[in-house]
Amino acid sequence: MSMTDEPGHRVPHRGLITVSIMLATIMQVLDTTIANVALPAMTGDLDASQDTITWVLTSYIVAAAIMTPVTGWLADRFGRRQLFLTTIVGFTATSMACGLAPSLETMVLFRILQGLFGAAIVPLSQTFLLDINPKERHGQAMAIWGAGIMVGPIIGPTLGGWLTEALNWRWVFFINLPVGIIAFMGCAAYLPEVARRLRRFDFFGFAMLSLGVGALQLMLDRGGEVDWFSAWEIWIELGLAITGIWIFTVHLATAHDPFVDPKIFADRNFVTGLVLIFIVGIVLLASLALLPPMLSHVFGYSTITTGLVMAPRGVGTMISMILVGRLLRVVDARYLVIAGLLLTSSSLYLMTGFSPQMDSWPVISTGVIQGLGLGLVFVPLSTVAFATLEVQYRTDAASLFSLVRNLGSSIGISVVTLYLTRNVQINHQELGAFINPFNPVLQDLLPGAVTDPAMLQTLDGLVNQQALMISYNNDFKLMMMVTLFAIPLALMLRKPRAVQAGTAPTAAHMD
Numbered sequence: 001m002s003m004t005d006e007p008g009h010r011v012p013h014r015g016l017i018t019v020s021i022m023l024a025t026i027m028q029v030l031d032t033t034i035a036n037v038a039l040p041a042m043t044g045d046l047d048a049s050q051d052t053i054t055w056v057l058t059s060y061i062v063a064a065a066i067m068t069p070v071t072g073w074l075a076d077r078f079g080r081r082q083l084f085l086t087t088i089v090g091f092t093a094t095s096m097a098c099g100l101a102p103s104l105e106t107m108v109l110f111r112i113l114q115g116l117f118g119a120a121i122v123p124l125s126q127t128f129l130l131d132i133n134p135k136e137r138h139g140q141a142m143a144i145w146g147a148g149i150m151v152g153p154i155i156g157p158t159l160g161g162w163l164t165e166a167l168n169w170r171w172v173f174f175i176n177l178p179v180g181i182i183a184f185m186g187c188a189a190y191l192p193e194v195a196r197r198l199r200r201f202d203f204f205g206f207a208m209l210s211l212g213v214g215a216l217q218l219m220l221d222r223g224g225e226v227d228w229f230s231a232w233e234i235w236i237e238l239g240l241a242i243t244g245i246w247i248f249t250v251h252l253a254t255a256h257d258p259f260v261d262p263k264i265f266a267d268r269n270f271v272t273g274l275v276l277i278f279i280v281g282i283v284l285l286a287s288l289a290l291l292p293p294m295l296s297h298v299f300g301y302s303t304i305t306t307g308l309v310m311a312p313r314g315v316g317t318m319i320s321m322i323l324v325g326r327l328l329r330v331v332d333a334r335y336l337v338i339a340g341l342l343l344t345s346s347s348l349y350l351m352t353g354f355s356p357q358m359d360s361w362p363v364i365s366t367g368v369i370q371g372l373g374l375g376l377v378f379v380p381l382s383t384v385a386f387a388t389l390e391v392q393y394r395t396d397a398a399s400l401f402s403l404v405r406n407l408g409s410s411i412g413i414s415v416v417t418l419y420l421t422r423n424v425q426i427n428h429q430e431l432g433a434f435i436n437p438f439n440p441v442l443q444d445l446l447p448g449a450v451t452d453p454a455m456l457q458t459l460d461g462l463v464n465q466q467a468l469m470i471s472y473n474n475d476f477k478l479m480m481m482v483t484l485f486a487i488p489l490a491l492m493l494r495k496p497r498a499v500q501a502g503t504a505p506t507a508a509h510m511d
Contacts, residue, residue, distance in 0.1 A: 013190040014132055018144060020186025021125045024088050026148045027179045028121040031060070031095070031114070033156030033288070038169035045169070048104040058221045059108045061410065063115030065217045066210045068403045069260070071120040072396030073206075075127075076197040080395065084124045085187055090117030092180025099173035122149065123398035130386060130394060132192065139328030142382040147321040150378055153288055154314040154371075158307025165304070197392065205251050205259030212244025213403070220414040228418065260400070264393050272492045273385025274404045276337070279486040280377055281408025282415075283344060283479050287370065289413045290420070294472050295363070298356055298465060309360045313367030320375025333380035337490040340376025341483055343369055348480035352473045356465050384493050416475045423471035431463045 035056060043053045075083050094114040101107035125148075129141040163171045219237035228234055252258045265271055291310060295301040301309065320340075327336060347370035354362060382401075389397055 016186055017132055017190045017192075018129065018141075020183050020190065021084075021128055022144060022148050023179055023183035024084075024091075024121055024187070025125040025145065026152050027176050027183065028091060028118045029149055029152030030156045030159070031118065031176070033153045034160035034163075034172050035060075037157050037161045037292075038164045038172045041164050041169040042107075046101070046104040046107055052104060055104070055108050056111055058218065059111040060115040060118075061221060061406075062214050062217045063112045064119040065403065065406060065410075066214045067116045067119035068123065068399050068406070069209055069213070070206055071123045071399040073201055073259070074120065075124065075194075075395045077201075080124060080127065080194040081187075081191050083120060084128070084191065085184060087117050087120045087124070088180055088184045088187065091121065092176055092184070095173045095176035095180070099170040120399075123395065123402045126382070126398045126401070127395045128191070131194065135387075136329075138387070139333075139379065139383050140325035143321045143325035143379045146375065146378040146382060147318060150284065150317050150321075150371075150374060151314045153285060154310065154317070155307075157288075157292055158304075158311065161304060161307055200257050202255065202257060202259035205248060205255065208244045208248040208251060209259060210244070212241050212246075212248055213407070215240035215244060216407070217410055220410045223414055224417050224421070260396060261393060264389070264397055264400070267389050268492065269388045269494055270385050270397055272489060273381055274400065276377070276381050276486055276489055277385070277401060277405045278408035279482060279489075280374065280381070281405040282412030283348075283483055284374055285409035286412035286416045286479060287348075287476075290416060290472060290475055291363070294354075294468075298469050298472070299360075309363050310367060312364045313371040316368035316371025317375045318371075320372045321379060324376055324379045328380060328383060332495055333384045334490055334493045334495065336376050336380040337384075337493070338487055340373045340378075340380075341487050341490065343373030343376065345373075345480050345483040345487075347373060348476050348483060351476040352480065354469065354473055354476075356469050388494065412479075416478065419478060420471050420475050423474050424467050427467035427470045428463060431467055 039053050039056065042048065042056065046053070071083075078086075091114060094110050094117055097110040098107060098114060101110055126142075126145055129145050130138060133141040159175075160172050163169075163175065215237045219234055219241060222237070223234055226233055248259075252260060252262055288310075292306050295306045295309060324336060347366045350362065350366045350369070385401065386394065386397060
């Protein structure tokens with residue numbers, strides 16, 4: 001079975017291929033967040049401490065970051081279809097191994113392998129969906145792909161929390177087995193062959209990029225635990241990240257046959273798309289990282305209640321995905337991106353008004369608005385970024401697209417977490433300064449409060465709550481400003497020319 005050069009890409013079983021690809025994609029994307037809520041339950045079983053258990057997350061993230069850029073070369077060397085099937089089998093098998101892990105050391109080892117196998121799934125799924133659909137249907141294809149990419153992280157914590165409470169934390173990994181089997185069977189039966197393209201492997205370029213990206217991810221993930229630049233570890237990781245990325249950049253510009261073809265960066269739409277997807281990555285996962293602890297610590301919600309309150313965000317995203325695939329046929333994609341950024345920034349503005357006294361409705365309504373906005377950004381951006389790019393660069397470009405989005409997410413989470421921690425200290429100090437025996441307002445409202453230990457404890461709890469809420473609101477304001485900054489960048493995207501019948505790019509026959 002192969003993709004043909006016939007008009008409209010008359011690929012058999014396109015629907016079944018799409019379902020199979022998306023099952024694999026959702027399985028991989030879910031694992032970026034589903035294990036987070038299970039960490040406390042893993043600690044005792046794996047004989048780990050609060051500090052070391054986080055390596056369950058770090059090992060996966062760093063391994064996936066290092067492996068993502070090499071996806072294009074592996075696809076060209078071994079075949080896109082063969083690589084995709086191998087990654088599904090490897091990811092499913094290592095997921096089972098993670099669920100059976102008897103110790104922290106074996107868990108970290110299996111999580112590294114899981115990250116290595118899973119890194120290629122998302123860029124390959126995007127490439128396949130673009131390949132099996134004619135250019136006029138790329139918007140709908142990216143809507144389906146985007147739904148999996150964006151809804152997965154949203155439902156991950158809820159599903160992980162339910163599995164951990166109802167069954168056991170090991171089922172967070174075991175759940176991948178049936179999904180992986182179905183995805184593999186569908187892809188093995190119907191996924192078309194794609195021509196291989198032999199090219200030299202630039203080991204030096206790959207090594208430098210891996211060093212830079214791996215050190216950066218490690219620094220971002222470990223920074224909060226070791227108090228950032230007060231630890232030598234962070235300085236070493238920062239130095240390695242700068243060195244690796246700088247040498248790779250110079251190598252990219254001067255080498256005869258570098259790891260990534262520099263012609264990719266000559267496409268203005270793709271480069272602008274990289275900048276915008278970096279910002280989308282910041283807003284999407286940074287807001288998801290902030291909301292669960294906010295709902296737990298400030299509002300006292302349980303894990304299940306938090307999941308239910310956040311679920312409408314996914315509904316908003318799904319609605320947006322359904323609409324945007326059709327809107328792309330009649331509305332300039334750039335205007336949809338701008339509209340999505342405006343909706344997202346509006347939701348973040350409303351979130352700056354959160355208070356401990358409110359009910360769950362503001363969280364639900366802003367979540368729906370933000371879901372709608374991010375959906376309007378993600379799909380047109382994913383479509384336009386690849387619209388003017390030559391087909392042979394598609395897999396490499398998809399790998400870079402996923403890498404930059406993930407780096408944006410990691411940087412965003414680290415920045416908002418650091419900003420939150422620092423602001424909590426500052427806000428607590430400023431609010432606590434008013435609780436003293438010389439404050440006449442306090443004496444009038446609560447006579448004797450500063451001499452009553454029980455009353456002081458209550459006041460301190462209220463100060464902590466307010467300091468935390470103000471700090472979360474400051475983070476939402478920061479993300480709103482970042483989102484507004486991205487709006488002018490959307491105007492730099494070029495409108496793709498209309499596709500004539502029979503001119504859609506296709507993949508070559510397999511020899």
